[in-house]
Amino acid sequence: MRHGKKNNSLSRTSAHRKAMLSNMACSLIEHKRINTTVAKAKALRVYIEPLLTKSKTDSTHSRRIVFKYLQSKEATTELFREVAPKIADRPGGYLRIIRIGNRLGDNAEMCMVELVDFNDLMTKEPAEKKTRRSRRGGGSSDTAENTEEKSTDASTEKEEKPKAKKAAPKTAKKADDKKDAPKAEAKKEAPKKEEKKEDKKDDK
Numbered sequence: 001m002r003h004g005k006k007n008n009s010l011s012r013t014s015a016h017r018k019a020m021l022s023n024m025a026c027s028l029i030e031h032k033r034i035n036t037t038v039a040k041a042k043a044l045r046v047y048i049e050p051l052l053t054k055s056k057t058d059s060t061h062s063r064r065i066v067f068k069y070l071q072s073k074e075a076t077t078e079l080f081r082e083v084a085p086k087i088a089d090r091p092g093g094y095l096r097i098i099r100i101g102n103r104l105g106d107n108a109e110m111c112m113v114e115l116v117d118f119n120d121l122m123t124k125e126p127a128e129k130k131t132r133r134s135r136r137g138g139g140s141s142d143t144a145e146n147t148e149e150k151s152t153d154a155s156t157e158k159e160e161k162p163k164a165k166k167a168a169p170k171t172a173k174k175a176d177d178k179k180d181a182p183k184a185e186a187k188k189e190a191p192k193k194e195e196k197k198e199d200k201k202d203d204k
Helices: 014-031 038-054 060-070 073-086 142-203
Strands: 033-037 095-102 109-115
Touching: 014 033, 014 038, 014 060, 014 073, 033 038, 038 060, 038 073, 038 095, 038 109, 060 073
Parallel strands: none
Antiparallel strands: 033 109, 095 109
16 A cells, blocks of 8 residues: 555665665766666656756756755756756756666666757757649749749850850951942943943944
């Protein structure tokens, strides 16, 4: 019968149980995740969650109270520097217990205990899915239109540059032709006049 049994003794004396839970709490703060039995994990959750709540108020008094339970300066400083800012907005429920099967030797039920806010896979926000649009109706995204406009502008610029190069010699040739045109016409007219004179002589 469990009359007045408020905690699980874990088959240990009071001093042994307190030392064990203090050691487990320091390991959890340092590594953010530990493997243990389900019974110990449930006892650890009752032991460490009040300390995590106390760490939200960073004062000398709260540091001394936490140090009394943890008995480790390194774990206390890490709790107040790294863990406390991450759990500041969480109103309790700092631990997550995940069952991982039974132990081979004594078939004890094992689990993994972790701090909720330090699991990167769980805390990551889902990435927005990129929508694919078909070009059947001619509807395309703005980015596609921008890229097409850029490509067309680049192609037109490339086409215009060679045309300008080719156009320059044509204009020069035309100018030369204009200059040579009166000379050629004079040459053509000269033989015609001579032919007319010859025709007149023959008539005579």
